[in-house]
Amino acid sequence: MSQNIQFINGKLQVPDQPTIPFIEGDGxxxxxxxxxxxxxxxxxKKAYGTEKKLxxxxxxxxxxxxxxxxxxxxxxxxxxxxxxxxxxxxxxxTPVGDGIRSLNVALRQTLDLFVCLRPIRWFKGVPSPIxxxxxVDMHIFRENTEDIYAGxxxxxxxxxxxxxxxxxxxxxxxxxxxxxxxxxFGVKPVSKxxxxxxxxxxxxxxxERSMPSVTLVHKGNxxxxxxxxxxxxGYTLAETEFTHQxxxxxxxxxxxxxxxxxxxxxxLTKAKTMGKVIVxxxxxxxxxxxSLLHPFDHTVIATMNLNGDxxxxxxxxxxxxxxxxxxxxxxxxxxxxxxxxxxxxxxNIAGTGKANPGSLILSGAMLxxxxxxxxxxEHIYDAMEHxxxxxxxxxxxxxxxxxxxxxxxxxxxxxIIRNIH
Ligand code: NAD
Numbered sequence: 001m002s003q004n005i006q007f008i009n010g011k012l013q014v015p016d017q018p019t020i021p022f023i024e025g026d027g028x029x030x031x032x033x034x035x036x037x038x039x040x041x042x043x044x045k046k047a048y049g050t051e052k053k054l055x056x057x058x059x060x061x062x063x064x065x066x067x068x069x070x071x072x073x074x075x076x077x078x079x080x081x082x083x084x085x086x087x088x089x090x091x092x093x094t095p096v097g098d099g100i101r102s103l104n105v106a107l108r109q110t111l112d113l114f115v116c117l118r119p120i121r122w123f124k125g126v127p128s129p130i131x132x133x134x135x136v137d138m139h140i141f142r143e144n145t146e147d148i149y150a151g152x153x154x155x156x157x158x159x160x161x162x163x164x165x166x167x168x169x170x171x172x173x174x175x176x177x178x179x180x181x182x183x184x185f186g187v188k189p190v191s192k193x194x195x196x197x198x199x200x201x202x203x204x205x206x207x208e209r210s211m212p213s214v215t216l217v218h219k220g221n222x223x224x225x226x227x228x229x230x231x232x233x234g235y236t237l238a239e240t241e242f243t244h245q246x247x248x249x250x251x252x253x254x255x256x257x258x259x260x261x262x263x264x265x266x267x268l269t270k271a272k273t274m275g276k277v278i279v280x281x282x283x284x285x286x287x288x289x290x291s292l293l294h295p296f297d298h299t300v301i302a303t304m305n306l307n308g309d310x311x312x313x314x315x316x317x318x319x320x321x322x323x324x325x326x327x328x329x330x331x332x333x334x335x336x337x338x339x340x341x342x343x344x345x346x347x348n349i350a351g352t353g354k355a356n357p358g359s360l361i362l363s364g365a366m367l368x369x370x371x372x373x374x375x376x377x378e379h380i381y382d383a384m385e386h387x388x389x390x391x392x393x394x395x396x397x398x399x400x401x402x403x404x405x406x407x408x409x410x411x412x413x414x415x416i417i418r419n420i421h
Contacts, residue, residue: 005085005371007335012085014371016052021080025090026062027345028355028409033090035413036357039380040364042417047376057084061103062092073103078110081338088339088367090360091346104340108144111336113329114194115201116142118312118342119366123381125388126320127400135296136319139211141202142308144329146194147226149305152187161185190226190304192233199234200241201332202302206277207245214238214246216281217303217311230304231281238279247271249280288314316342323356323396326363328370337370339363349395353408356394358384361416383419387412 003015024033037056044053059077066072072095081087092103107113118140122133130136154161164185168174177183199216206214216235220228235250247268256264271278282290282298284307291298291314303311316325322343330337341360349355361384365377387393391404392415398406407415 004083005335007085010333012335012371014373017055018086018371019055019057019084020367021057021059021077021084021087023059023061023077023087023089023092024064025341025345026064026093027091027347027350029062029090029092029341029345031350031353031355031409032341032357032360035410036360036364039357039361039383039413039416039420040368040376042420043365043376043379043383044368044373046379046420047373052373059087061089061107066095073106078107081107081111081336085335086337086339086367086370088360088363089341091341091344093345093347105149107338108329111329111331111338112145112334113331113336113338114143114145114197115328115330115332116140116144116308116312117328117330117366118142118316119326120315120319122319123324123385123388125385125391125401126324127397128319130292130295130318132296133319136315138291138295138298138315139205139300140308140312140315141198141205141300141302142312143194143198143304145305146190147305148186148188150187150189152189154185156182156184188223188226190230192229195230195233195304196237197333199230199237199302201330202300203238203242203246203277203279204332206300207242210275211277211299212272213278213280213298214300214302215287215298216279217284217287217301217307218281219284219307220281221283227304227307234281234302235279242277245277246279247276249278284311287311291315292318312342320358321396322359323394324358324362326359326361326366328363328366330370337367339367339370353410354395355409356396357409357413358394361413379420380416383416386419387415390415 003017005018006013024030059080060068061073061077065074094102120136120138122136154164165180202214216231218227218231220231235248238246238248252264252268255267316322325342327342328337328339340363343359346355365380368377391401392407393404394407394412398404
């Protein structure tokens with residue numbers, strides 16, 4: 001009998017047959033959802049027999065919701081995610097028109113899903129533009145609720161833009177706006193609370209999985225009080241809340257200044273030997289280069305919204321692209337989590353059988369790990385790797401692989417299921 005997941009004393013309590021709400025999604029959402037669920041079901045069955053199973057419950061959003069209810073994001077859908085805590089979704093088209101928000105953003109904001117988690121790993125056989133893709137194991141924690149994404153923008157020439165400009169010039173003494181008459185404006189709110197909860201989740205994730213480091217990626221050399229503050233708050237948080245489990249580059253620099261570089265290096269080596277998580281920071285542009293040249297230097301990456309957006313796509317491209325890149329939006333304080341295909345609705349291939357269901361399937365594997373069912377997730381990872389290593393792929397990867405066999409969306413899912421068995 002299906003039951004609800006609960007969040008008690010900071011921990012998920014997962015029954016053997018949890019109800020999992022899902023949004024099919026627009027465009028290729030219809031193509032990838034059912035095959036993905038079959039793969040996930042097969043993995044759960046292989047791991048736990050009849051003892052455990054997911055009970056899927058469809059909830060509406062996007063075009064399907066609009067056609068059936070006249071609303072792109074019905075209240076019942078939000079209420080279902082609140083009731084059942086953990087769900088999964090296909091891609092949703094952003095409705096065109098003034099005053100209609102992105103449905104993805106609306107879901108993230110309403111449920112305050114402050115972490116966008118994107119694990120980046122390579123599967124043997126998948127074409128990669130980098131030399132050692134097998135060394136890539138990165139986990140991006142992108143802040144999901146703040147930054148320039150808050151949407152505080154004023155279009156040049158509007159009354160609000162003029163008032164905002166005059167306020168900056170007349171009351172704040174700003175004299176560096178190069179073309180004040182024709183400027184639009186955007187505001188970038190970055191808070192201590194928002195930064196700390198994201199960085200706290202990233203450090204905990206690294207500690208729980210015995211991962212070697214957390215990299216704070218920021219552009220604090222230019223934006224000192226937003227991105228620079230993010231870095232500083234991060235270091236302070238690591239040193240105060242995780243004193244015994246972390247060693248920071250800030251500490252390294254302090255020792256270096258006080259006692260010299262050799263002492264600092266010794267302290268760093270000792271911390272590594274003790275299994276402490278090394279908390280470091282890298283400027284965003286340098287990180288984009290470093291992650292290509294030395295991906296093995298970074299494991300967990302904590303960053304703000306806009307940086308996280310760019311970084312996620314670059315790192316995804318390093319291991320096979322958005323077709324096989326999973327993701328999740330999570331609030332670690334309430335337990336709410338929505339796992340999702342990270343690509344869009346791909347209208348150019350919808351209904352053709354060309355869509356790669358990999359992103360949604362791997363998001364399902366992340367969901368299983370989040371529920372505390374890692375055995376089932378492992379079956380998915382193993383079977384996926386086996387399928388790629390036999391060069392059986394969908395059209396997005398087919399053109400990049402010599403001697404590959406082209407499979408449709410459904411055939412690819414069936415092949416994974418065969419490999420699970
Ligand atoms: P897109 O991801 O839909 O497509 C970009 C390219 O990647 C296309 O060539 C597409 O065919 C290909 N592609 C994407 N997913 C694929 C898959 N699983 N298998 C094979 N090929 C795949 O991005 P877009 O065209 O910029 O956006 C289309 C719509 O999707 C827009 O309305 C956008 O707002 C929405 N969108 C939604 C999400 C989401 O729901 N999380 C994310 C991004 C974009």
